[in-house]
Amino acid sequence: MLALGWRLRLPLSPTTAISPTLMTSPAAAPILSSKHLLGIDGLSPLDITALLDLAETYVVQGRATDKKTALLRGRTLINLFFEASTRTQSSFELAGKRLGADVMNMSVKTSSVSKGETLLDTASTLNAMRPDILVVRHQDAGAAELLSRKLDCSVINAGDGAHEHPTQALLDALTIRRHRGNLEGLVVAICGDVLHSRVARSNLRLLSMMGARVRLVAPRTLLPCDADRFGVEIYTDMKRGLAGADIVMMLRLQLERMAGAFVPSTREYFRFYGLDREKLAHAKPGALVMHPGPMNRGVEIASDIADDVQVSLISEQVEMGVALRMAILDALARGMA
Amino acid sequence: MITSKSGRIAFKNARLVDPASGLDVKGGLLVENGRIADIGPRLFRDAEPRDPEVIDCRGLVLAPGLIDCRVFTGEPGAEHRESLESASVAAAVGGVTSMIVMPNTDPVIDEPSLVDFILRRAQATAKVRVLPCAALTKGLLGETMTEIGLLKEAGAIAFTDGDRSVANARVLRRALAYAATFEALVISHAEDPELVKGASATEGEFATRLGLPAGPAIAEAMMVERDIRLVELTGARLHFGQISTRASLDVIADAKQRGLPVTCGVAAHHLTLNELDVGSYYTFRKVRPPLRSEADRAAMAQGVASGVIDVIVSSHEPQGADTKRQPYATAAAGTVGLETLLPAALTLVQDGRATLSHVLRTMTATPAGIFGLAGGALAKGAAADLILLDDDEPVVVDAEKLHSRARNTAFDGRKFQGRVHATFVGGVQVFDAH
Numbered sequence: 001m002l003a004l005g006w007r008l009r010l011p012l013s014p015t016t017a018i019s020p021t022l023m024t025s026p027a028a029a030p031i032l033s034s035k036h037l038l039g040i041d042g043l044s045p046l047d048i049t050a051l052l053d054l055a056e057t058y059v060v061q062g063r064a065t066d067k068k069t070a071l072l073r074g075r076t077l078i079n080l081f082f083e084a085s086t087r088t089q090s091s092f093e094l095a096g097k098r099l100g101a102d103v104m105n106m107s108v109k110t111s112s113v114s115k116g117e118t119l120l121d122t123a124s125t126l127n128a129m130r131p132d133i134l135v136v137r138h139q140d141a142g143a144a145e146l147l148s149r150k151l152d153c154s155v156i157n158a159g160d161g162a163h164e165h166p167t168q169a170l171l172d173a174l175t176i177r178r179h180r181g182n183l184e185g186l187v188v189a190i191c192g193d194v195l196h197s198r199v200a201r202s203n204l205r206l207l208s209m210m211g212a213r214v215r216l217v218a219p220r221t222l223l224p225c226d227a228d229r230f231g232v233e234i235y236t237d238m239k240r241g242l243a244g245a246d247i248v249m250m251l252r253l254q255l256e257r258m259a260g261a262f263v264p265s266t267r268e269y270f271r272f273y274g275l276d277r278e279k280l281a282h283a284k285p286g287a288l289v290m291h292p293g294p295m296n297r298g299v300e301i302a303s304d305i306a307d308d309v310q311v312s313l314i315s316e317q318v319e320m321g322v323a324l325r326m327a328i329l330d331a332l333a334r335g336m337a
Numbered sequence: 338m339i340t341s342k343s344g345r346i347a348f349k350n351a352r353l354v355d356p357a358s359g360l361d362v363k364g365g366l367l368v369e370n371g372r373i374a375d376i377g378p379r380l381f382r383d384a385e386p387r388d389p390e391v392i393d394c395r396g397l398v399l400a401p402g403l404i405d406c407r408v409f410t411g412e413p414g415a416e417h418r419e420s421l422e423s424a425s426v427a428a429a430v431g432g433v434t435s436m437i438v439m440p441n442t443d444p445v446i447d448e449p450s451l452v453d454f455i456l457r458r459a460q461a462t463a464k465v466r467v468l469p470c471a472a473l474t475k476g477l478l479g480e481t482m483t484e485i486g487l488l489k490e491a492g493a494i495a496f497t498d499g500d501r502s503v504a505n506a507r508v509l510r511r512a513l514a515y516a517a518t519f520e521a522l523v524i525s526h527a528e529d530p531e532l533v534k535g536a537s538a539t540e541g542e543f544a545t546r547l548g549l550p551a552g553p554a555i556a557e558a559m560m561v562e563r564d565i566r567l568v569e570l571t572g573a574r575l576h577f578g579q580i581s582t583r584a585s586l587d588v589i590a591d592a593k594q595r596g597l598p599v600t601c602g603v604a605a606h607h608l609t610l611n612e613l614d615v616g617s618y619y620t621f622r623k624v625r626p627p628l629r630s631e632a633d634r635a636a637m638a639q640g641v642a643s644g645v646i647d648v649i650v651s652s653h654e655p656q657g658a659d660t661k662r663q664p665y666a667t668a669a670a671g672t673v674g675l676e677t678l679l680p681a682a683l684t685l686v687q688d689g690r691a692t693l694s695h696v697l698r699t700m701t702a703t704p705a706g707i708f709g710l711a712g713g714a715l716a717k718g719a720a721a722d723l724i725l726l727d728d729d730e731p732v733v734v735d736a737e738k739l740h741s742r743a744r745n746t747a748f749d750g751r752k753f754q755g756r757v758h759a760t761f762v763g764g765v766q767v768f769d770a771h
Contacts (some may be wrong), residue, residue: 264515
């Protein structure tokens with residue numbers, strides 16, 4: 001039953017007894033109090049700072065010739081993706097492999113879900129495989145939490161509906177911190193489809209917690225109800241929303257949202273909410289531009305900005321993603337028996 | 338006809354009526370370079386104006402030109418019925434100096450380039466100001482919203498599907514929220530399309546006697562209620578193009594009391610005619626929404642008097658003999674109205690329900706405020722859009738003598754009081770009755 005909808009990209013490695021001595025890094029003090037990473041909600045500023053500090057060491061490791069350690073040797077990491085993803089899935093895969101874990105990628109096509117297997121069926125099947133860490137992306141909010149209650153292993157939320165995408169917010173924080181030293185007091189404008197964005201929700205939680213001033217910039221059709229109750233400033237005029245911003249975070253506009261339902265057309269969206277030089281000029285001089293990818297060039301961001309290494313951190317976000325996810329895996333492994 | 342080379346025109350011995358400021362006094366007014374340069378009770382009282390062009394108003398009313406918020410033309414697509422030019426001639430005769438035109442043309446005005454087309458055609462051919470509305474949904478189909486931001490930049494002053502209701506509440510909700518983003522005004526036509534499908538009259542004894550397919554009057558109030566809930570949710574500014582029933586009026590009065598950004602209009606024919614005027618299947622009085630009961634008509638007059646109804650409109654809708662000379666149920670709806678708007682509205686003054694200034698305000702200062710227009714007032718510096726009006730002069734509407742290309746008036750043979758003697762747009766005389 002399982003095999004019908006699951007694509008196994010890597011053979012499972014033969015089971016070996018896990019040696020606890022392999023699990024510990026030199027400074028193996030516990031970092032997270034929870035065995036799961038389900039969202040930014042549940043982390044403290046201290047947790048976040050510790051994770052970012054740890055990630056810095058993995059940035060160094062990722063740039064070395066030998067990028068691999070044996071920290072997670074013998075451990076099994078399953079990437080369970082119910083939604084298509086290139087970036088996040090490969091980032092977790094690489095992070096796991098660089099730490100020596102066995103990584104298995106499972107892409108569950110929605111069709112197999114419609115064949116009747118429920119998420120809990122999936123959970124018990126997986127549990128029987130005895131993974132150590134499950135990375136899950138699902139189209140429904142709360143899916144990662146449901147799995148965490150049913151599985152014995154650690155669960156990392158790689159995106160659940162429009163709820164949270166905590167590793168994205170953490171890697172964004174790592175990227176910003178490397179350029180600005182600190183998150184506190186920074187003005188961060190999150191622009192675009194906030195309504196459907198888990199990236200925006202995780203980012204605004206993390207950034208607010210760390211003392212940044214968050215603004216949401218979007219047409220009213222793409223702003224969630226009561227967004228103003230999150231302690232953020234709301235702007236529908238992008239130029240005003242960008243005025244004085246240190247960081248401009250662009251969000252992806254899903255193609256299916258463009259054709260009239262939430263915005264009338266891509267040309268209108270780009271005219272009023274696409275990041276171009278003219279709008280960026282309203283931000284603080286030297287402001288940096290981020291995007292979680294994949295980008296719609298000419299819809300939410302002009303190509304010349306996306307490709308300008310002086311202002312765009314987009315490639316760096318990908319690099320930080322691997323380092324940050326290595327730090328997460330490390331931190332969760334420290335809590336394991 | 339005045340054609341002042343110096344750009345200076347002096348009006349003396351006028352009764353200055355400016356609803357915006359409440360002014361109603363004898364006095365004079367000076368136009369210079371298309372704008373009102375001076376105004377007041379003493380102007381030209383003691384000293385004769387030394388200007389090349391002097392108009393002795395002989396005590397007639399000098400008021401701001403009218404703004405008609407609901408005009409359908411046939412341009413582009415049905416110019417044989419009415420072009421922007423022919424409608425503008427009728428407007429000038431009726432004292433209308435600004436026409437707000439609906440996007441229900443062929444093609445529908447739902448592209449920035451088409452807004453630009455209307456503005457250019459108006460610039461080239463029209464005698465009065467033409468202010469285009471753009472469609473709220475593409476093709477007026479009620480499915481996907483138009484490019485409100487780009488259309489507004491192109492010059493669209495409001496967004497509406499004209500005489501169509503957006504049936505899908507989710508579509509309207511998003512369109513309103515999106516419009517609010519750009520602080521754009523949305524105009525709603527409130528009629529539940531399913532309830533009035535195929536209807537040509539208001540359900541009731543009269544329609545039953547005539548055997549006409551009819552729709553219930555509540556089809557309007559239901560949509561007004563729904564739309565107001567969506568205004569509450571989205572924060573958009575909404576104007577009901579025309580209402581026609583007491584129930585709608587009550588709902589809007591309540592919304593206004595709650596401070597919601599809602600306004601509404603009424604068509605001159607819903608103030609002056611009721612369903613009985615359809616008589617023996619008189620298709621020239623077939624309009625949308627259909628003529629209502631006498632109680633509803635009286636409520637409309639009361640609504641204007643109380644101020645709950647903000648504007649009076651002509652709902653000018655040209656039709657040809659081909660579409661009107663048909664059995665009642667299949668005949669097209671609509672009446673021309675640019676030339677009869679003012680005299681029909683003035684019946685409220687003659688009936689003692691409202692002052693001249695109050696009635697004029699519904700066609701000058703109030704629509705200017707709703708649509709964010711600069712005019713609509715007799716103020717120094719304002720554009721010299723003016724009418725010279727005899728508010729007592731009896732007139733008999735004669736369809737044959739109308740100036741619009743289409744002559745489908747619901748008021749043929751009707752006696753009114755009030756006649757425009759001259760109309761000026763930006764200091765240029767566009768109509769002279771003499």
